[in-house]
Amino acid sequence: MTRKPSLASLSINAGAPVAKNGNAFRHGPEFASTFHLSGDVDPEVYQYGRFGQPTWTSLETGLAELEGGDTVIFPSGMSAASAILTSLVKPGDTILLPSDGYAPVRYYTEHYLVKFGVKLKTIATREIDSFDFHGITVALLETPSNPMLDTFDIRKAANKIHQQGGILAIDNTTLTFLGQLPLALGADISMSADTKAVNGHSDVVFGHVSTLDKTISDKIRNWRKFSGNIPGPMETWLVHRSLSTLDVRLQRMCDTAILLADALEKHEKVLSIRFPGLTSDPSHAIAKQQQQLFGFIISFELESKEAADKFLAACNLVYVATSFGGVHSIAERRARWGTDQIPEGVIRFSVGCERHEDLINDVIAALDSL
Numbered sequence: 001m002t003r004k005p006s007l008a009s010l011s012i013n014a015g016a017p018v019a020k021n022g023n024a025f026r027h028g029p030e031f032a033s034t035f036h037l038s039g040d041v042d043p044e045v046y047q048y049g050r051f052g053q054p055t056w057t058s059l060e061t062g063l064a065e066l067e068g069g070d071t072v073i074f075p076s077g078m079s080a081a082s083a084i085l086t087s088l089v090k091p092g093d094t095i096l097l098p099s100d101g102y103a104p105v106r107y108y109t110e111h112y113l114v115k116f117g118v119k120l121k122t123i124a125t126r127e128i129d130s131f132d133f134h135g136i137t138v139a140l141l142e143t144p145s146n147p148m149l150d151t152f153d154i155r156k157a158a159n160k161i162h163q164q165g166g167i168l169a170i171d172n173t174t175l176t177f178l179g180q181l182p183l184a185l186g187a188d189i190s191m192s193a194d195t196k197a198v199n200g201h202s203d204v205v206f207g208h209v210s211t212l213d214k215t216i217s218d219k220i221r222n223w224r225k226f227s228g229n230i231p232g233p234m235e236t237w238l239v240h241r242s243l244s245t246l247d248v249r250l251q252r253m254c255d256t257a258i259l260l261a262d263a264l265e266k267h268e269k270v271l272s273i274r275f276p277g278l279t280s281d282p283s284h285a286i287a288k289q290q291q292q293l294f295g296f297i298i299s300f301e302l303e304s305k306e307a308a309d310k311f312l313a314a315c316n317l318v319y320v321a322t323s324f325g326g327v328h329s330i331a332e333r334r335a336r337w338g339t340d341q342i343p344e345g346v347i348r349f350s351v352g353c354e355r356h357e358d359l360i361n362d363v364i365a366a367l368d369s370l
Protein backbone atom coordinates (compact mmCIF):
# COMPACT_ATOMS: atom_id res chain seq x y z
CA MET A 1 0.00 0.00 0.00
CA THR A 2 1.34 3.44 -0.88
CA ARG A 3 0.96 6.05 1.81
CA LYS A 4 -0.19 9.52 0.85
CA PRO A 5 2.65 12.06 1.24
CA SER A 6 2.39 14.53 4.12
CA LEU A 7 1.09 18.05 3.56
CA ALA A 8 4.63 19.23 4.27
CA SER A 9 5.96 17.33 1.26
CA LEU A 10 2.99 18.30 -0.89
CA SER A 11 3.54 21.99 -0.04
CA ILE A 12 6.73 21.98 -2.15
CA ASN A 13 4.76 21.82 -5.40
CA ALA A 14 1.14 22.46 -4.34
CA GLY A 15 -0.82 24.25 -7.03
CA ALA A 16 2.03 24.15 -9.55
CA PRO A 17 1.85 22.07 -12.73
CA VAL A 18 3.57 18.70 -12.79
CA ALA A 19 6.50 19.40 -15.11
CA LYS A 20 6.62 17.65 -18.46
CA ASN A 21 9.65 17.40 -20.77
CA GLY A 22 10.78 20.86 -21.76
CA ASN A 23 8.43 22.67 -19.38
CA ALA A 24 9.55 24.95 -16.58
CA PHE A 25 8.73 23.82 -13.04
CA ARG A 26 6.91 27.09 -12.49
CA HIS A 27 5.01 29.64 -14.55
CA GLY A 28 5.83 33.28 -13.88
CA PRO A 29 3.22 35.76 -12.66
CA GLU A 30 0.63 36.68 -15.28
CA PHE A 31 0.02 40.41 -15.52
CA ALA A 32 -3.37 40.98 -17.08
CA SER A 33 -6.36 43.19 -16.34
CA THR A 34 -8.47 41.96 -19.22
CA PHE A 35 -8.86 38.76 -21.21
CA HIS A 36 -10.17 38.09 -24.70
CA LEU A 37 -13.92 37.46 -24.37
CA SER A 38 -16.11 37.13 -27.47
CA GLY A 39 -19.73 36.05 -27.80
CA ASP A 40 -21.81 35.33 -24.70
CA VAL A 41 -20.06 35.56 -21.34
CA ASP A 42 -18.49 32.18 -20.58
CA PRO A 43 -18.29 31.70 -16.79
CA GLU A 44 -15.57 29.09 -17.28
CA VAL A 45 -12.97 31.48 -18.75
CA TYR A 46 -11.04 34.44 -17.32
CA GLN A 47 -12.83 37.70 -18.13
CA TYR A 48 -11.46 40.58 -16.13
CA GLY A 49 -8.63 40.87 -13.58
CA ARG A 50 -10.86 41.75 -10.60
CA PHE A 51 -12.94 38.58 -11.09
CA GLY A 52 -10.15 36.03 -11.39
CA GLN A 53 -6.85 35.38 -13.13
CA PRO A 54 -4.41 32.46 -13.63
CA THR A 55 -1.79 33.39 -11.01
CA TRP A 56 -4.55 33.54 -8.38
CA THR A 57 -5.88 30.19 -9.52
CA SER A 58 -2.47 28.51 -9.10
CA LEU A 59 -2.01 29.72 -5.53
CA GLU A 60 -5.64 29.08 -4.60
CA THR A 61 -5.37 25.54 -5.93
CA GLY A 62 -2.24 24.92 -3.87
CA LEU A 63 -3.66 26.43 -0.67
CA ALA A 64 -6.93 24.52 -1.15
CA GLU A 65 -4.98 21.25 -1.26
CA LEU A 66 -3.10 22.14 1.94
CA GLU A 67 -5.98 23.66 3.95
CA GLY A 68 -8.43 20.99 2.79
CA GLY A 69 -11.03 23.49 1.54
CA ASP A 70 -11.88 25.94 -1.23
CA THR A 71 -9.55 28.95 -0.89
CA VAL A 72 -9.95 32.65 -1.69
CA ILE A 73 -6.82 34.84 -1.60
CA PHE A 74 -6.66 38.46 -0.42
CA PRO A 75 -4.19 41.37 -0.53
CA SER A 76 -3.77 41.28 3.28
CA GLY A 77 -4.71 39.30 6.36
CA MET A 78 -7.04 42.16 7.32
CA SER A 79 -8.89 42.00 4.00
CA ALA A 80 -9.31 38.23 4.55
CA ALA A 81 -10.70 38.93 8.04
CA SER A 82 -12.91 41.78 6.73
CA ALA A 83 -14.33 39.45 4.06
CA ILE A 84 -15.44 37.02 6.78
CA LEU A 85 -16.78 39.70 9.11
CA THR A 86 -18.56 41.72 6.43
CA SER A 87 -19.98 39.14 4.03
CA LEU A 88 -21.45 36.65 6.51
CA VAL A 89 -23.50 38.94 8.78
CA LYS A 90 -26.56 41.18 8.58
CA PRO A 91 -27.93 43.85 10.98
CA GLY A 92 -28.86 42.31 14.33
CA ASP A 93 -26.33 39.48 14.02
CA THR A 94 -23.58 39.07 16.62
CA ILE A 95 -19.87 38.69 15.92
CA LEU A 96 -17.68 37.07 18.59
CA LEU A 97 -14.01 38.12 18.73
CA PRO A 98 -11.23 37.41 21.21
CA SER A 99 -10.54 40.28 23.62
CA ASP A 100 -6.88 39.19 23.58
CA GLY A 101 -6.46 38.53 19.85
CA TYR A 102 -5.22 40.59 16.91
CA ALA A 103 -6.45 44.09 17.78
CA PRO A 104 -7.17 45.51 14.26
CA VAL A 105 -9.88 42.86 13.79
CA ARG A 106 -11.73 44.32 16.79
CA TYR A 107 -11.10 47.86 15.52
CA TYR A 108 -12.59 47.05 12.11
CA THR A 109 -15.71 45.51 13.63
CA GLU A 110 -16.23 48.36 16.13
CA HIS A 111 -15.68 51.15 13.60
CA TYR A 112 -17.16 49.79 10.39
CA LEU A 113 -19.75 47.13 11.26
CA VAL A 114 -21.33 48.11 14.58
CA LYS A 115 -22.72 51.32 13.01
CA PHE A 116 -24.75 49.16 10.60
CA GLY A 117 -26.44 47.30 13.45
CA VAL A 118 -24.05 44.37 13.85
CA LYS A 119 -23.37 43.47 17.47
CA LEU A 120 -19.91 42.73 18.83
CA LYS A 121 -19.16 40.46 21.76
CA THR A 122 -15.64 39.76 22.98
CA ILE A 123 -14.25 36.94 25.07
CA ALA A 124 -10.85 36.05 26.53
CA THR A 125 -9.39 33.08 24.64
CA ARG A 126 -8.89 31.06 27.83
CA GLU A 127 -12.66 31.32 28.52
CA ILE A 128 -13.78 29.95 25.14
CA ASP A 129 -13.78 26.29 26.27
CA SER A 130 -16.54 27.07 28.78
CA PHE A 131 -18.52 29.50 26.55
CA ASP A 132 -21.91 28.33 25.17
CA PHE A 133 -21.93 30.43 21.91
CA HIS A 134 -25.59 31.30 22.40
CA GLY A 135 -26.70 33.98 19.92
CA ILE A 136 -23.39 34.10 18.03
CA THR A 137 -23.64 34.35 14.23
CA VAL A 138 -19.93 34.38 13.37
CA ALA A 139 -17.00 33.76 15.71
CA LEU A 140 -13.53 34.69 14.42
CA LEU A 141 -11.14 33.29 17.01
CA GLU A 142 -7.42 32.58 17.36
CA THR A 143 -5.70 29.58 18.87
CA PRO A 144 -2.95 30.01 19.97
CA SER A 145 -3.91 33.65 20.49
CA ASN A 146 -1.56 36.45 19.59
CA PRO A 147 0.35 37.73 21.56
CA MET A 148 -0.24 35.73 24.77
CA LEU A 149 -0.65 32.24 23.24
CA ASP A 150 -3.74 30.98 25.03
CA THR A 151 -5.50 28.06 23.36
CA PHE A 152 -8.96 26.50 23.17
CA ASP A 153 -10.39 23.26 21.81
CA ILE A 154 -11.47 23.93 18.19
CA ARG A 155 -13.57 20.77 17.88
CA LYS A 156 -15.51 21.54 21.04
CA ALA A 157 -16.12 25.16 19.99
CA ALA A 158 -17.25 24.03 16.50
CA ASN A 159 -19.76 21.56 17.96
CA LYS A 160 -21.22 24.17 20.28
CA ILE A 161 -21.54 26.96 17.71
CA HIS A 162 -23.04 24.58 15.13
CA GLN A 163 -25.80 23.65 17.59
CA GLN A 164 -26.74 27.37 17.56
CA GLY A 165 -26.50 27.62 13.76
CA GLY A 166 -23.41 29.85 13.91
CA ILE A 167 -20.16 29.87 11.91
CA LEU A 168 -16.72 29.23 13.43
CA ALA A 169 -13.77 30.89 11.71
CA ILE A 170 -10.23 30.29 12.98
CA ASP A 171 -7.48 32.83 12.40
CA ASN A 172 -4.68 30.29 11.93
CA THR A 173 -1.89 32.83 11.33
CA THR A 174 0.29 31.86 14.28
CA LEU A 175 0.63 28.22 13.13
CA THR A 176 -0.34 27.93 9.43
CA PHE A 177 -1.96 24.79 7.95
CA LEU A 178 1.27 22.86 8.53
CA GLY A 179 0.91 23.50 12.27
CA GLN A 180 -2.85 23.12 12.66
CA LEU A 181 -5.77 22.24 10.36
CA PRO A 182 -8.89 24.10 11.54
CA LEU A 183 -11.15 22.61 8.83
CA ALA A 184 -10.19 19.04 9.78
CA LEU A 185 -10.98 19.95 13.41
CA GLY A 186 -14.51 21.01 12.48
CA ALA A 187 -14.20 24.78 11.96
CA ASP A 188 -16.14 26.27 9.03
CA ILE A 189 -13.38 28.63 8.00
CA SER A 190 -9.60 28.72 8.25
CA MET A 191 -8.15 32.19 7.74
CA SER A 192 -4.53 33.29 7.59
CA ALA A 193 -2.42 36.44 7.36
CA ASP A 194 0.10 35.04 4.88
CA THR A 195 2.15 38.18 5.47
CA LYS A 196 3.55 36.22 8.40
CA ALA A 197 4.97 32.67 8.15
CA VAL A 198 3.36 31.56 4.87
CA ASN A 199 5.21 34.20 2.85
CA GLY A 200 7.84 34.44 5.54
CA HIS A 201 10.34 36.81 3.93
CA SER A 202 8.99 40.11 5.29
CA ASP A 203 8.39 41.41 1.77
CA VAL A 204 4.70 40.79 1.01
CA VAL A 205 1.38 41.59 2.72
CA PHE A 206 -1.18 38.87 1.93
CA GLY A 207 -4.00 36.68 3.25
CA HIS A 208 -6.45 33.90 2.47
CA VAL A 209 -9.73 32.32 3.55
CA SER A 210 -10.46 28.57 3.20
CA THR A 211 -13.73 26.74 3.74
CA LEU A 212 -15.52 23.48 2.92
CA ASP A 213 -18.87 25.28 2.74
CA LYS A 214 -19.79 26.32 -0.81
CA THR A 215 -22.28 28.97 0.40
CA ILE A 216 -19.55 30.60 2.48
CA SER A 217 -16.91 30.50 -0.26
CA ASP A 218 -19.37 32.03 -2.76
CA LYS A 219 -20.07 34.90 -0.36
CA ILE A 220 -16.37 35.45 0.37
CA ARG A 221 -15.45 35.37 -3.33
CA ASN A 222 -18.27 37.75 -4.20
CA TRP A 223 -17.17 40.17 -1.48
CA ARG A 224 -13.68 40.22 -3.00
CA LYS A 225 -15.08 40.80 -6.48
CA PHE A 226 -17.40 43.65 -5.49
CA SER A 227 -15.32 45.33 -2.78
CA GLY A 228 -12.28 45.20 -5.06
CA ASN A 229 -9.99 43.81 -2.35
CA ILE A 230 -7.83 41.93 -4.83
CA PRO A 231 -4.21 40.80 -4.61
CA GLY A 232 -1.71 41.73 -7.33
CA PRO A 233 -0.22 38.98 -9.52
CA MET A 234 3.34 39.69 -8.36
CA GLU A 235 2.47 39.35 -4.66
CA THR A 236 0.42 36.26 -5.40
CA TRP A 237 3.34 34.68 -7.22
CA LEU A 238 5.80 35.57 -4.42
CA VAL A 239 3.55 33.92 -1.82
CA HIS A 240 3.23 30.84 -4.02
CA ARG A 241 6.99 30.68 -4.38
CA SER A 242 7.40 30.93 -0.60
CA LEU A 243 5.01 28.04 -0.08
CA SER A 244 7.69 25.66 -1.36
CA THR A 245 9.99 26.47 1.56
CA LEU A 246 7.35 26.90 4.27
CA ASP A 247 7.96 23.46 5.75
CA VAL A 248 11.75 23.82 6.11
CA ARG A 249 11.42 27.34 7.49
CA LEU A 250 8.66 26.43 9.91
CA GLN A 251 10.36 23.28 11.12
CA ARG A 252 13.57 25.17 11.86
CA MET A 253 11.69 28.01 13.58
CA CYS A 254 9.56 25.70 15.72
CA ASP A 255 12.50 23.43 16.69
CA THR A 256 14.54 26.45 17.77
CA ALA A 257 11.56 27.92 19.65
CA ILE A 258 11.42 24.84 21.90
CA LEU A 259 15.12 25.21 22.75
CA LEU A 260 14.90 28.97 23.24
CA ALA A 261 11.80 28.69 25.45
CA ASP A 262 13.65 26.18 27.67
CA ALA A 263 16.59 28.58 28.02
CA LEU A 264 14.31 31.57 28.71
CA GLU A 265 12.25 29.71 31.30
CA LYS A 266 15.44 29.02 33.29
CA HIS A 267 16.78 32.59 33.12
CA GLU A 268 16.47 34.66 36.30
CA LYS A 269 15.61 37.89 34.42
CA VAL A 270 12.52 36.29 32.86
CA LEU A 271 9.55 36.85 35.21
CA SER A 272 7.13 34.67 33.25
CA ILE A 273 6.94 33.00 29.87
CA ARG A 274 4.20 31.74 27.55
CA PHE A 275 5.01 29.09 24.95
CA PRO A 276 2.61 26.21 24.22
CA GLY A 277 5.55 23.82 23.81
CA LEU A 278 6.57 24.08 27.47
CA THR A 279 4.99 21.24 29.47
CA SER A 280 4.35 23.77 32.26
CA ASP A 281 2.35 26.09 29.97
CA PRO A 282 -1.47 26.32 30.41
CA SER A 283 -1.82 25.90 26.61
CA HIS A 284 0.28 22.75 26.40
CA ALA A 285 -2.44 20.09 26.73
CA ILE A 286 -4.68 21.50 24.00
CA ALA A 287 -1.73 22.37 21.78
CA LYS A 288 -0.51 18.79 22.01
CA GLN A 289 -3.94 17.45 21.16
CA GLN A 290 -4.82 19.61 18.13
CA GLN A 291 -1.59 21.11 16.76
CA GLN A 292 1.10 19.48 14.64
CA LEU A 293 3.63 22.08 15.84
CA PHE A 294 3.96 24.20 18.98
CA GLY A 295 4.71 27.31 16.93
CA PHE A 296 7.54 29.83 16.80
CA ILE A 297 6.18 32.68 18.94
CA ILE A 298 7.28 33.06 22.54
CA SER A 299 5.98 35.79 24.86
CA PHE A 300 7.94 36.51 27.99
CA GLU A 301 7.90 39.20 30.61
CA LEU A 302 10.86 41.23 31.83
CA GLU A 303 10.82 43.43 34.92
CA SER A 304 9.88 46.74 33.28
CA LYS A 305 9.51 48.73 30.09
CA GLU A 306 13.13 49.86 30.53
CA ALA A 307 14.42 46.30 30.97
CA ALA A 308 12.51 45.20 27.85
CA ASP A 309 13.87 48.07 25.75
CA LYS A 310 17.39 47.43 27.05
CA PHE A 311 17.08 43.74 26.21
CA LEU A 312 15.97 44.48 22.64
CA ALA A 313 18.82 46.95 22.14
CA ALA A 314 21.34 44.39 23.43
CA CYS A 315 20.39 41.63 20.96
CA ASN A 316 22.47 41.49 17.80
CA LEU A 317 20.68 38.82 15.77
CA VAL A 318 17.16 39.93 16.62
CA TYR A 319 15.38 42.57 14.57
CA VAL A 320 13.19 44.95 16.54
CA ALA A 321 9.97 45.21 14.56
CA THR A 322 6.31 44.33 14.66
CA SER A 323 5.01 41.27 12.78
CA PHE A 324 6.24 37.68 13.05
CA GLY A 325 6.84 34.49 11.12
CA GLY A 326 9.75 35.68 8.97
CA VAL A 327 13.18 34.18 8.40
CA HIS A 328 14.66 36.89 10.66
CA SER A 329 14.03 36.60 14.38
CA ILE A 330 11.83 39.56 15.25
CA ALA A 331 10.91 40.88 18.68
CA GLU A 332 9.13 43.85 20.15
CA ARG A 333 7.88 45.27 23.40
CA ARG A 334 4.28 44.54 22.59
CA ALA A 335 2.66 46.97 25.04
CA ARG A 336 4.12 49.89 23.03
CA TRP A 337 1.07 49.74 20.73
CA GLY A 338 -1.39 50.24 23.60
CA THR A 339 -3.82 47.77 22.01
CA ASP A 340 -3.21 44.66 24.13
CA GLN A 341 -3.93 44.38 27.85
CA ILE A 342 -0.49 43.09 28.80
CA PRO A 343 2.30 44.17 31.17
CA GLU A 344 4.76 46.84 29.93
CA GLY A 345 7.73 44.45 30.04
CA VAL A 346 6.29 41.75 27.74
CA ILE A 347 8.44 40.81 24.74
CA ARG A 348 6.76 39.06 21.85
CA PHE A 349 9.49 37.04 20.21
CA SER A 350 9.16 35.44 16.79
CA VAL A 351 11.88 32.87 16.27
CA GLY A 352 13.50 33.01 12.83
CA CYS A 353 15.69 30.67 10.80
CA GLU A 354 19.06 31.48 12.39
CA ARG A 355 21.12 28.55 13.76
CA HIS A 356 19.68 27.80 17.18
CA GLU A 357 23.02 27.99 19.00
CA ASP A 358 23.71 31.47 17.60
CA LEU A 359 20.26 32.78 18.44
CA ILE A 360 20.15 31.35 21.95
CA ASN A 361 23.66 32.66 22.71
CA ASP A 362 22.62 36.10 21.51
CA VAL A 363 19.37 36.21 23.52
CA ILE A 364 20.93 34.86 26.71
CA ALA A 365 23.86 37.31 26.46
CA ALA A 366 21.36 40.17 26.10
CA LEU A 367 19.45 38.96 29.19
CA ASP A 368 22.70 38.56 31.13
CA SER A 369 23.52 42.19 30.36
CA LEU A 370 20.41 43.50 32.14
Ligand SMILES: *Cc1c(COP(=O)(O)O)cnc(C)c1O
Nearest residue numbers: 076077078102146173193195206
Ligand atom coordinates in the same frame (compact mmCIF):
# COMPACT_ATOMS: atom_id res chain seq x y z
C1 LIG B 1 -0.95 40.14 11.06
C2 LIG B 1 -2.18 39.49 11.47
C3 LIG B 1 -3.39 39.77 10.82
C4 LIG B 1 -3.50 40.82 9.75
O1 LIG B 1 -2.71 40.57 8.64
P1 LIG B 1 -2.20 41.74 7.65
O2 LIG B 1 -1.60 40.99 6.53
O3 LIG B 1 -1.24 42.59 8.44
O4 LIG B 1 -3.39 42.54 7.24
C5 LIG B 1 -4.51 39.07 11.23
N1 LIG B 1 -4.47 38.16 12.22
C6 LIG B 1 -3.33 37.87 12.87
C7 LIG B 1 -3.32 36.86 13.95
C8 LIG B 1 -2.15 38.53 12.52
O5 LIG B 1 -1.03 38.27 13.17
